[in-house]
Amino acid sequence: MTATQEAEEAVFVFDAEEAARARQRRMERFGRWALPIIVVALTIWGWDRVIVSNNIPHYILPRPGLVLETLIKDWPILLNALLVTLQTTVLALAVAVIGGVGLAVLFTQSKFIEMSFYPYAVILQVTPVVSIAPLIFIYVDSKTVGLLICAWIVAFFPILSNTTLGLNSADHNLRDLFRIYGASRWQQLRLLRLPAALPYFLGGLRIAGGLALIGSVVAEYVAGTGGVGSGLAFTILEAGYRLNIPRMFAALLLIAGVGVVIFMALSFLSWALLHKWHESALKREV
Amino acid sequence: MEDLVTGAAQIPAAPARSRPQTGDGAPILSMRHVTKVFGGKVMALEGMSLDIHEGDFVSLLGPSGCGKSTALRLVAGLIRPTSGRIDWGGGQQKGDIGVVFQEPTLMPWATVAQNVWLPLRLRGKSFRSVEADVKEALDLVGLGNFLDAYPRELSGGMKMRVSIARALVTRPRLILMDEPFAALDEITRHKLNDDLLALRARIGATIVFVTHSVFESVFLSNRIVVMAARPGRVLTELAVEAPYPRADEYRSTPDYAHHCGAATAALHQAMGEG
Numbered sequence: 001m002t003a004t005q006e007a008e009e010a011v012f013v014f015d016a017e018e019a020a021r022a023r024q025r026r027m028e029r030f031g032r033w034a035l036p037i038i039v040v041a042l043t044i045w046g047w048d049r050v051i052v053s054n055n056i057p058h059y060i061l062p063r064p065g066l067v068l069e070t071l072i073k074d075w076p077i078l079l080n081a082l083l084v085t086l087q088t089t090v091l092a093l094a095v096a097v098i099g100g101v102g103l104a105v106l107f108t109q110s111k112f113i114e115m116s117f118y119p120y121a122v123i124l125q126v127t128p129v130v131s132i133a134p135l136i137f138i139y140v141d142s143k144t145v146g147l148l149i150c151a152w153i154v155a156f157f158p159i160l161s162n163t164t165l166g167l168n169s170a171d172h173n174l175r176d177l178f179r180i181y182g183a184s185r186w187q188q189l190r191l192l193r194l195p196a197a198l199p200y201f202l203g204g205l206r207i208a209g210g211l212a213l214i215g216s217v218v219a220e221y222v223a224g225t226g227g228v229g230s231g232l233a234f235t236i237l238e239a240g241y242r243l244n245i246p247r248m249f250a251a252l253l254l255i256a257g258v259g260v261v262i263f264m265a266l267s268f269l270s271w272a273l274l275h276k277w278h279e280s281a282l283k284r285e286v
Numbered sequence: 287m288e289d290l291v292t293g294a295a296q297i298p299a300a301p302a303r304s305r306p307q308t309g310d311g312a313p314i315l316s317m318r319h320v321t322k323v324f325g326g327k328v329m330a331l332e333g334m335s336l337d338i339h340e341g342d343f344v345s346l347l348g349p350s351g352c353g354k355s356t357a358l359r360l361v362a363g364l365i366r367p368t369s370g371r372i373d374w375g376g377g378q379q380k381g382d383i384g385v386v387f388q389e390p391t392l393m394p395w396a397t398v399a400q401n402v403w404l405p406l407r408l409r410g411k412s413f414r415s416v417e418a419d420v421k422e423a424l425d426l427v428g429l430g431n432f433l434d435a436y437p438r439e440l441s442g443g444m445k446m447r448v449s450i451a452r453a454l455v456t457r458p459r460l461i462l463m464d465e466p467f468a469a470l471d472e473i474t475r476h477k478l479n480d481d482l483l484a485l486r487a488r489i490g491a492t493i494v495f496v497t498h499s500v501f502e503s504v505f506l507s508n509r510i511v512v513m514a515a516r517p518g519r520v521l522t523e524l525a526v527e528a529p530y531p532r533a534d535e536y537r538s539t540p541d542y543a544h545h546c547g548a549a550t551a552a553l554h555q556a557m558g559e560g
Contacts, residue, residue, distance in 0.1 A: 173391040180362050180385055181408040181456075191407070195395045277394045277436050 062246040070246040071253065078235065078247075082254050085231035088144070088216035089262070092151030096208050099152065100159030101201065108167040108193065109185070125157040129215055133222035147219045147231075154215030155208040162204030166197025199278050202270040209262040217255060312375050313337035314459055314492060315361065320370035322356050329517035330356040333370070336511065336520070338460065338494060343486065345503035345510045346496045347549065349557050353518020354496045358464050361494065375459075384453030386463040390445035392437040392452075398424065399433035402452045409456075416455075423451040426485055443474040450482070454489065463495045467502070479505055480534055487531050500553060504545040505537060512549070514556035521556045524548055 014022075044064045050056070051063050058066055071078065103121070107114035133150050140146040170193050178188050220233030230238075232251045239247040274280060315338040322331040331353035338344060346354040359365050360372060362385055374381050384405070392401045399413075399420050406416045413420075424430050427447035437445055446466060453461050467475045479502060486493065497503050503510045510524040526545050528536060536542050 171391060173387045173389060174393065176362075176364055177385060177387075177391060177404075178408065179364060180383065181405045183408045187408055191404070192393070195393065198395070277438060279438075 059243050059245050062249060066246050067249040067253065071250040074247055074250060078232075078250060078254060081230060081232045081235040081251065082258065085213075085216055085220065085233070085255070086258060088147045088151055088219075088231065089212045089258070092148050092155055092216055093205075093209055093212040095148065095152050096156035096159055096212060097205065100156045100204070100208070101163050103156075103160050104163035104167055104197075105189065107164050109189075114164075121157060121160055124153050129154050129218055130222060133219050137223055143223055147216055147223060150219030150222070151212050151215035154218075155212035158204040158207040158211065159201065160204075162200045162207075163197050166200025167193045169200065170196040199274055199280060202266075202273065206263065206266045206270065209266045210259055213255070213259050213262060313339050314375040315381065316371075316373045316375075317357075317361070318371045318373070320357075320360060320367045320372060322353070322360060322365065323368045331360070332517040332519045334518075334520050338492060340459075340492055341490060342509060343493045343495065343507045345507040346494065346513060347498065347500065347503045347510050347553065348513030348518075348521075349498065349515050349553070351515040351518065352513035352556065353515070354513055355464055356518060357513075358462050358494065358496055361460075362462055382456075382459045384456060384458040384461045386446075386449050386453045386461070386466045388465045388468055390437070390442075390449040392445060392448055394437050396436075397433065398429065398435050398437070398440070398448050401437070401448055402455050404452060405456045419455055423455040424448070426454060426488065427451045428481070441474075442470055443478060446470065446478060447481075450485075454485075454491070457489075459492060461491050461493045463493060465496050465498065468498070475502070476534070476537075482506065483530065483532055500546055500549045501537075504542060504549055505532065510549055510552075512552040512556055522552055524552060 048064050051061055062070075103117070107118070129150050132153065133146075136149050137143070137146045140149065174192055175188070178192055183191070216231065217233045220231045221237065224234070224237065232255050235251045236248050239245070239251065315336075317334055317336045320331060320334045321329070324330050334353070334357060336344075336357075346357060348354050356365070360367055361381065362383060363380060393404070396404075402420045402423055403411075403413055403416065406419065407413070421430065421433070424433065427450050429444060429447050429451065432440065432444070432448075437448070440448065449466070453463075467478050470478065483506065485491070493506075495503070495506060504526055508526055508530075510526065512521045512524065513519065514521040524545070528539075528541055528545075
């Protein structure tokens with residue numbers, strides 16, 4: 001009697017290992033958002049202290065407060081520049097998605113097309129965009145189109161290679177099944193290959209999002225010309241010429257912010273499309 | 287009973303034709319001296335002849351490399367014979383078949399109902415128009431309440447049931463099963479074997495079942511085609527004349543034990559020759 005009672009109680013005892021594990025989980029949950037905030041806050045505070053204690057003038061390294069002030073004061077200029085860069089980035093990403101997925105589908109439809117064109121895709125990818133950009137701006141009249149081409153060159157390859165891999169990764173037995181039931185090429189593509197490629201495509205898209213931003217910023221540097229409709233990179237260049245270092249920092253902050261937002265948006269998209277069925281988006285049951 | 291047992295024990299036996307269910311006589315599938323050579327040098331299957339009649343449950347039993355999966359792929363039309371003929375009853379060009387693979391082979395991005403809908407969808411049927419058929423097929427395998435579940439939410443045995451429902455949904459004349467339960471644990475496997483026979487009794491399906499399990503083949507089939515390897519070929523055919531329905535109790539009868547012994551002996555012979 002007492003033995004069984006003891007046994008029953010023992011089942012509900014939170015043993016030391018379980019308690020430690022629960023503590024670990026609580027710490028991790030807390031640390032996930034608290035640690036990055038603490039580290040960033042400490043960095044900013046350290047940055048401020050270094051300037052104050054060394055009497056560094058603001059035209060060499062501005063204090064964080066001044067950067068924030070500039071961000072607010074120059075907001076109209078910066079916002080315009082931000083929108084220009086953002087427009088190039090989003091357009092380039094859209095064209096990269098269309099071009100990358102389209103080429104990947106063509107590649108999987110015909111081995112010969114893949115053999116013929118894959119080398120060009122690789123060459124475009126491995127050639128640094130800074131070295132192609134000047135040529136592009138010679139041959140393309142419109143600056144917007146030139147920027148778009150540069151950003152596209154950088155962004156489309158991860159989408160192409162990932163989507164090609166995904167389209168070819170459809171389960172072999174499922175392919176047989178589709179053949180047995182007489183599926184057309186189009187049905188096979190739409191119902192089997194494209195869904196199978198979706199997780200791979202989304203992985204490529206997340207990389208491409210960041211690359212599209214890098215591509216458009218680099219292209220802006222190369223294009224260089226100012227005036228209305230110039231992006232954040234040109235704002236940085238121009239502020240550099242004028243030794244307006246706080247504005248350089250403010251623009252840099254915006255570029256980094258845009259990059260983070262793009263990454264988060266694409267991560268959310270990925271989760272939204274995959275969480276129902278794909279391993280990568282599933283919570284593991286302990 | 288006694289002579290049934292001895293009849294099955296003769297090795298090699300003349301191809302026995304035992305059919306508890308009476309058909310109209312003409313086979314629904316007829317393979318004549320079918321040979322398949324891969325790459326001009328690997329003889330995967332040599333001179334296989336086999337007639338499948340309405341209501342048959344035929345097991346292809348043999349060691350790996352005996353060409354049983356090749357035979358199934360030939361029947362499914364996924365590959366063509368190097369020589370020989372495969373004829374379908376009623377002068378059809380192509381078999382009206384359903385297939386169950388060793389893996390459940392479900393689309394992970396689609397719900398259970400969408401997976402079962404697939405064969406009909408590929409024939410241009412909208413979900414609305416075949417919803418009742420999809421539901422019925424899932425009811426038959428006991429998953430009528432899981433229409434909106436995703437495959438990842440199901441156990442291995444349940445996934446296999448969905449796969450079987452998908453093969454049933456077109457009401458094919460012949461169902462091909464390629465070691466469907468090989469990856470499952472013994473308990474689940476027994477349960478699915480029982481259920482498969484119950485299902486067969488309800489819908490009167492004709493089944494060709496590839497397996498390397500003697501016990502499974504004896505329990506399920508009325509005909510066991512024993513195959514040997516290198517080159518893959520038919521060694522002998524055994525008849526299991528025990529009447530359907532066979533329940534779990536059949537596994538403890540002397541008749542079952544005897545057939546298992548006979549099939550094991552035939553399999554040993556197949557491996558010795560291979």
